Amino acid sequence: MHTTRSFDGWNSMSPADDALEYKRRGYQFVVFTDHDIVSVAPEVCDDTFIAISGTESTSETGHITGLFATQPVPPDLPPQQRIDALAASGGLAILAHPDWQVGWNEEKFRDLQGYIGFEVYNGIATTNAEREQSNEKLWLNGLNSRGWSNRVWAVAVDDSHEPGMIDKGWVMVKAPTLTEGAVKKSLESGAFYASNGPSFGVLGVMKDAITASSPNASVIRFIDQEGKVVSEGPAAWASYRPSGTERWIRVEATTAEGRTAWSQPFWLIPNSPKVAFTSIWGGGMALVGQTVPGARVHVADRGEYLGSVVANDRGDFIYRARQLTNQPHDFWVLSTAPWPDHVEGPPTLFAYSP
Numbered sequence: 001m002h003t004t005r006s007f008d009g010w011n012s013m014s015p016a017d018d019a020l021e022y023k024r025r026g027y028q029f030v031v032f033t034d035h036d037i038v039s040v041a042p043e044v045c046d047d048t049f050i051a052i053s054g055t056e057s058t059s060e061t062g063h064i065t066g067l068f069a070t071q072p073v074p075p076d077l078p079p080q081q082r083i084d085a086l087a088a089s090g091g092l093a094i095l096a097h098p099d100w101q102v103g104w105n106e107e108k109f110r111d112l113q114g115y116i117g118f119e120v121y122n123g124i125a126t127t128n129a130e131r132e133q134s135n136e137k138l139w140l141n142g143l144n145s146r147g148w149s150n151r152v153w154a155v156a157v158d159d160s161h162e163p164g165m166i167d168k169g170w171v172m173v174k175a176p177t178l179t180e181g182a183v184k185k186s187l188e189s190g191a192f193y194a195s196n197g198p199s200f201g202v203l204g205v206m207k208d209a210i211t212a213s214s215p216n217a218s219v220i221r222f223i224d225q226e227g228k229v230v231s232e233g234p235a236a237w238a239s240y241r242p243s244g245t246e247r248w249i250r251v252e253a254t255t256a257e258g259r260t261a262w263s264q265p266f267w268l269i270p271n272s273p274k275v276a277f278t279s280i281w282g283g284g285m286a287l288v289g290q291t292v293p294g295a296r297v298h299v300a301d302r303g304e305y306l307g308s309v310v311a312n313d314r315g316d317f318i319y320r321a322r323q324l325t326n327q328p329h330d331f332w333v334l335s336t337a338p339w340p341d342h343v344e345g346p347p348t349l350f351a352y353s354p
Contacts, residue, residue, distance in 0.1 A: 001160045002056075006034040011162035016041040019051040021163055027170070029183055033065045033159075036072050052180060056096065057082045062104050064115070066091030068184055083114045092116050092187055094155060099135055100125035109142045109152075116188060117153035118142075120262055121196045123168025124159045129258060140227050143248065143265060147340030153187070154262050156194035169196045190264040197259025202237075203251065209239040210249055210266050217253035217261065224249055242268055244315055245293050247341060270295050270335035270345030273317075277329065277352045280318070285326055287319040287333065291345075294338040302330045311335075326354045 002009045003018045012018060015032055019041050022030045028049055032039035033056040041051045057064045059075040064082050066073070069091030073082045083093045093115040098104040100122070109118070119125075120135045142152050156169030173192040175182040186192055193200055198217040205211065212220050213236060220238040222231045225247040231240040235253060242249060251263035275289030291297055293315045298308045301323060311317040334347040 001030055001032060001158060001166075002034055003032060003039055005037055005039050006056075006161070009034065009161055012160070013163065014041075015039045015051070016044050018160075018163075019044045019049075022166065023049045025166060028178055029173075031065075031067045033067075036075055038069060038072055047178070050178060050180060050183070052183070054091070055086075057086065060102060062108065063096040063100075063102060065094045065096050067094065067187065068092055068180065079108065080112055080114075083112060087114055092184065094118060097122040097125035097159070098138055099131040104138070106138060106141055109138055110145045113150070115152070117155050119157055119159075119169075120154035120194055121156035121169045121260075122159050123157060123165055123196075124161075126196075132260070137227070140225070144225055145340070148267050148269075148337070148343045149341075151190065151265065151267070153190045153192070153264050154194050156196050156262070169194070171195070172199065193261055193263050195259075195261035197257070198235075198253045198255050198261045200251075200253055200261055200263070203263055205266070206239070209241040210251065211237075211239040212251045212253065212263070213237045214253035214261065216255065218256045219254055221252045221254065222249050223252060244268070245313075247337075267341070267343070268292065268337075269343050270337055272346045272348040273297060273333050273335050275331070275333050275348050275350070277324070277331065277350075279326075280320075284320065285324045287317075287324065287331065289317055289333070289348075290315045291317065291335040292337055295335040296338075298334045298336065300332040328353050 003012050003015045031052045031054040033054050035056050035058045038055045040053045054067045055069050055072045057073050066086035069086050069089045071089040073085035086093045095104050095118040158168040160166050171192045171194050173186045175186040198214050201215050202213040217235040221229050222240040224230050248265040248267045250265045253261040270292045273289050273291040280286045291311050293313050295311045296308050297317050299306045309319045329352040335345045337343045
């Protein structure tokens with residue numbers, strides 16, 4: 001949010017008064033994002049509400065908000081240097097309003113490092129469904145090109161510059177306590193959802209299925225890495241059990257009017273491979289099993305690494321090696337998701353005796 005300390009905050013309020021207006025409306029925390037200046041209001045913080053320092057680095061090369069930042073950064077620096085400077089001051093960098101006239105393209109979204117998220121919805125810039133869909137497409141391509149280790153979270157914001165602009169977009173954070181440290185950790189790890197209207201009542205994994213409910217949406221959709229709606233159900237309760245071919249799944253709860261709550265992506269990490277040691281056609285022995293399609297399966301025996309094989313598009317694999325004879329073995333078998341995710345699942349350990 002922007003206060004009278006921003007160069008364009010002439011219709012806003014002081015940091016303390018602005019924060020208290022959010023508190024009056026039921027918010028538990030806010031972040032100041034005045035342009036190229038850090039604002040604080042410690043006098044309004046208590047056990048039920050915290051006002052967090054921050055800034056918006058404003059440049060023709062793109063706007064970057066720094067949540068928790070304690071120092072502004074020179075706006076004439078290149079984007080990567082501004083992200084690095086925000087991080088050095090304790091900030092979490094967010095790429096602001098990609099759908100605005102000063103936004104972010106797919107190349108920058110993919111190549112910049114060290115930012116944790118972007119604005120899938122901005123109360124000023126995201127003025128229609130086409131812009132919202134463009135932001136979602138940018139997110140999809142960024143997730144797929146950056147991979148699991150460089151995941152990008154989606155936030156929704158008011159970008160308020162006056163009281164009438166409040167309640168346009170927000171995030172709901174899952175945190176054990178209402179402290180700056182706990183909120184920051186949750187934002188860093190993606191333990192939150194974004195919304196410009198509806199809320200989630202349930203959002204998580206139950207009995208191997210991604211499950212969600214919403215008290216004020218009309219439908220829940222499950223969307224994969226190709227942007228395909230793989231399942232949808234009533235907002236009262238919906239779930240989706242991944243088939244194993246997905247890289248990630250995200251959830252949307254949508255109202256009849258088109259307002260949306262966005263989950264962060266649920267990334268599919270390979271389970272322990274299902275594997276058996278058996279004789280095969282043509283003679284000899286082999287490890288035969290199943291894992292995530294396209295995963296690389298690594299094999300070791302009694303502490304010695306033997307090699308690897310890539311699972312086919314159904315997740316099936318057969319590993320053959322001269323060391324695989326009909327004698328006792330202590331196998332260690334581990335799957336690594338395809339690049340760029342390259343995340344390891346837990347290993348399968350089993351002993352074989354003829």
